[in-house]
Amino acid sequence: MAAAAPSTRAARDPSHGRRLIGAWILLSVILTPIVVWLAGKVIPPGNKTHQASEQVFDNQWIVAVSTPVALLMIAFFLYTLIVFRARDGELRDGPPIRGDARIQITWIVITSAAVLTLAVFGTYELLQNGAGGGQGPDPVAVPSGSKLPVQVIGQQWEFTYRYPTYGGLETPHLVLPADRQIELHVTSLDAIHSFWAYELGVKADANPGVDNVAYVKLKSPTTFHIHCAELCGLWHGYMFDTGKVVSQSDFAAWIKQQQAQFQPVSQYLPRYARSYYPDPQRRAG
Numbered sequence: 200m201a202a203a204a205p206s207t208r209a210a211r212d213p214s215h216g217r218r219l220i221g222a223w224i225l226l227s228v229i230l231t232p233i234v235v236w237l238a239g240k241v242i243p244p245g246n247k248t249h250q251a252s253e254q255v256f257d258n259q260w261i262v263a264v265s266t267p268v269a270l271l272m273i274a275f276f277l278y279t280l281i282v283f284r285a286r287d288g289e290l291r292d293g294p295p296i297r298g299d300a301r302i303q304i305t306w307i308v309i310t311s312a313a314v315l316t317l318a319v320f321g322t323y324e325l326l327q328n329g330a331g332g333g334q335g336p337d338p339v340a341v342p343s344g345s346k347l348p349v350q351v352i353g354q355q356w357e358f359t360y361r362y363p364t365y366g367g368l369e370t371p372h373l374v375l376p377a378d379r380q381i382e383l384h385v386t387s388l389d390a391i392h393s394f395w396a397y398e399l400g401v402k403a404d405a406n407p408g409v410d411n412v413a414y415v416k417l418k419s420p421t422t423f424h425i426h427c428a429e430l431c432g433l434w435h436g437y438m439f440d441t442g443k444v445v446s447q448s449d450f451a452a453w454i455k456q457q458q459a460q461f462q463p464v465s466q467y468l469p470r471y472a473r474s475y476y477p478d479p480q481r482r483a484g
């Protein structure tokens with residue numbers, strides 16, 4: 200069959216692999232830095248805290264590793280579409296290729312190395328001050344230096360905050376001092392909530408009866424969004440607020456003002472504790 204000859208020859212031409220790999224390497228070398236640079240500007244959650252910056256750095260690395268993988272798929276797809284296209288309109292099967300040990304082994308080695316590298320990298324990064332995640336009552340990744348403890352209490356349907364170093368003061372809004380390391384103690388009084396301070400790079404589940412610790416190192420004064428990130432009942436969607444990072448002197452003034460404002464009701468508050476009654480087991484009867 201004369202018509203079959205050109206495409207069969209094309210399929211067996213050993214330079215296809217080299218051409219494809221060459222195009223892929225060229226594309227990767229050119230596009231990966233551009234993609235990482237462009238993505239770096241928009242990758243959440245931004246640079247308002249050290250944890251947020253670390254998350255952006257991690258996501259940039261993941262983008263850097265995954266861009267060449269995506270480019271290989273695209274290059275392979277385009278190359279086969281263009282080069283191996285049936286030009287004569289004849290319906291005909293391609294050669295019955297059952298496998299290629301070299302390609303298969305190379306593919307398994309490269310993808311395994313990429314996944315393992317990212318797993319090691321991810322674990323290492325997670326151990327850097329906890330990366331803004333809730334670590335439970337006994338945190339493993341504890342940052343050094345002094346920390347301001349702040350308790351986050353979730354309840355249907357708002358968050359309140361207590362400052363144990365300021366007499367257990369409870370406030371309806373979150374204000375934090377700039378350039379400080381904060382030790383968040385996240386708990387709940389009823390359902391499971393999740394304290395998600397997006398721009399701070401912090402997300403920690405609020406479980407009743409549990410003290411969930413998360414760390415965040417603040418930078419300069421700013422504002423940030425707070426959302427409940429766990430469907431917690433009818434008004435879950437209304438469980439949001441705007442928090443503030445203010446200068447050390449503004450923070451001291453705010454604490455004084457809050458203490459004065461909430462002084463009349465403070466006697467009715469339970470003493471500061473890592474978690475509060477009702478204990479979930481006792482509530483269940």
Ligand SMILES: [Cu+2]
Pocket residue numbers: 353354356391392393427428429430431435438
């Ligand atoms: Cu909630």
